Every structure is written in structure tokens, then in C-alpha cells.
Amino acid sequence: xxxxxxxxxxxxxxxxxxxxxxxxxxxxxxxxxxxxxxxxxxxxxxxxxxxxxxxxxxxxxxxxxxxxxxxxxxxxxxxxxxxxxxxxxxxxxxxxxxxxxxxxxxxxxxxxxxxxxxxxxxxxxxxxxxxxxxxxxxxxxxxxxxxxxxxxxxxxxxxxxxx
Ligand SMILES: [Zn+2]
Numbered sequence: 001x002x003x004x005x006x007x008x009x010x011x012x013x014x015x016x017x018x019x020x021x022x023x024x025x026x027x028x029x030x031x032x033x034x035x036x037x038x039x040x041x042x043x044x045x046x047x048x049x050x051x052x053x054x055x056x057x058x059x060x061x062x063x064x065x066x067x068x069x070x071x072x073x074x075x076x077x078x079x080x081x082x083x084x085x086x087x088x089x090x091x092x093x094x095x096x097x098x099x100x101x102x103x104x105x106x107x108x109x110x111x112x113x114x115x116x117x118x119x120x121x122x123x124x125x126x127x128x129x130x131x132x133x134x135x136x137x138x139x140x141x142x143x144x145x146x147x148x149x150x151x152x153x154x155x156x157x158x159x160x161x162x163x
Contacts (some may be wrong), residue, residue, distance in 0.1 A: 006038060007037070007038045014026070014033050014067055017063045017067050026095075029093065030095060031089075031090020044078045048080065048081055048082065049086065084098050088107035091132060104157070125153060133157075134151060146158065
């Protein structure tokens with residue numbers, strides 16, 4: 001007997017799918033999963049990749065498929081959409097905390113401070129919290145992140161580009 005899978009089951013399953021770049025957060029935490037539709041036993045999941053420069057798109061697609069099939073669903077369709085584009089604002093507060101613990105400075109909320117910030121949003125050292133940091137490279141190991149050095153604790157760290 002096949003149990004009925006609801007959209008909530010699918011969301012819960014996707015919460016266990018790690019971000020391929022940052023395994024401490026899930027693709028749901030990152031705000032990548034945009035829509036789940038369950039209709040007469042078929043499941044359709046729509047996701048928005050984070051940064052277009054990030055690799056592993058097919059890895060995410062496959063992981064979503066696997067997670068849904070693990071629920072006993074045969075008919076899974078995974079769609080990706082770039083409209084609207086992914087924004088760092090979709091990262092959940094809990095995931096921001098885990099990013100910080102992981103050593104990656106999470107992006108600040110877009111409305112923080114109420115000022116329009118262009119490319120100079122403050123980056124805080126995830127280790128000591130200092131704002132006295134300097135950018136060492138525009139691109140980290142992937143296009144998603146930037147490399148900084150903290151002037152206070154001298155530690156290098158990565159930050160997310162706010163988009
Ligand atoms: Zn520091």
C-alpha cells in the first residue's frame with residue numbers, strides 16, 4: 001500500500017537535502033526551493049539555483065529527485081527557474097546562524113540599517129565579530145563567495161556576496 005504523499009512531506013524531505021557547497025545548510029534553508037506541487041501522485045518541485053556561477057546544478061536536481069523518490073513517489077519533475085532570481089534574503093535566519101558557525105560570514109538582510117547599500121555592505125568576521133576586515137579576493141573558491149582577512153584576529157574567512 002502506498003501512502004499519500006503531501007506537499008508537506010516533500011518539503012520535509014527537501015529540508016534534509018544539503019546545499020552541495022555548504023553541507024551544514026539545506027537547500028530549503030537557502031531558500032532555493034520555490035514551489036512544491038503534488039497532484040494525483042505526481043510531484044513537481046521548482047527550485048532557483050543560488051548564484052549562477054555556482055557549479056553543481058545537476059547535483060541539486062538529482063538530490064531533489066532522489067529525496068522525493070525516497071518518499072515512494074515515482075513521478076517526479078524537477079524544474080529550475082531564474083525568475084525571480086535567487087536573493088540572499090531567502091536564506092532563513094537559522095541558516096544564517098549555521099553559516100556563521102561554519103565560518104562563513106552570512107549576508108546581512110537587505111533592509112538592515114534602512115540604507116541602500118551598493119557593493120559595500122559591511123562584512124563581519126564570523127570568528128570574532130569584528131567589522132575591521134579587508135577583502136583579499138573578489139572570488140573565493142567558487143563564484144559564490146569572497147575571501148576576506150580579519151584585521152582583528154588575522155583569520156581569513158569567506159563571505160557570501162549579497163545578491
Ligand atoms: Zn576576526
